[in-house]
Amino acid sequence: MIVRQLQEAEKSDRRIVSEGWESTRLLLKNDNMGFSFHITTIYEGANLNLHYQNHLESVYCISGEGEVETVEDGKVYPISPGTIYILDKHDKHVLRAKKEMKMACVFNPPLHGKEVHNAEGAYELDAEEVTGK
Structure with missing residues (x-):
């Protein structure tokens, strides 16, 4: 069994901070579960152009307010x-935070842990692993 506390993980190398967001990766590839699980904060005012070409992602909003726009058709969906x-089709999308949003995110295939978005808004498949448990 794996047991982790978010508050402790936030003080370790499982916490990744980047422009407009931060993510604490609670479950990663080296945990051998077949997916990764993160608690991600999208900072108020963030406008993120994302395109997960190598991963599928599910995102559940815990708190905050924003919207996600699918680039292909221009549809905007409110988030609360x-x-x-x-993102079941590797959808190119724009994520906007009107108020800081706390999100629970699942990635398949799982992330290694050190990933940040590349120039296209994607995560690479062969990123550096987080070493802390």
Whole structure:
């Protein structure tokens, strides 16, 4: 069994901070579960152009307010607590935070832990692993 505390993971190398967001990766590839699980904060005012070409992602909003826009068709979906959006087709999208959002995110295949977005808004498949348990 694996047991972790978010508050402790936030003080370790499992916490990744980047422009407009931060993510604490609670479950990673080296945990051998077949997916990764993160608690991600999208900072108020963030406008993130994302395109997960190598991963599928599900995102559940715990708190905050924002929207996600699918680039292909220009549809905008409001995000508030209780909303889930699922990027099941490697959807190119724009994530905007009107108020700071706390999100629970699941990635398949799982992340290694050190990933940040590349120029296209994607995570690479062969990133550096987080070493802390």
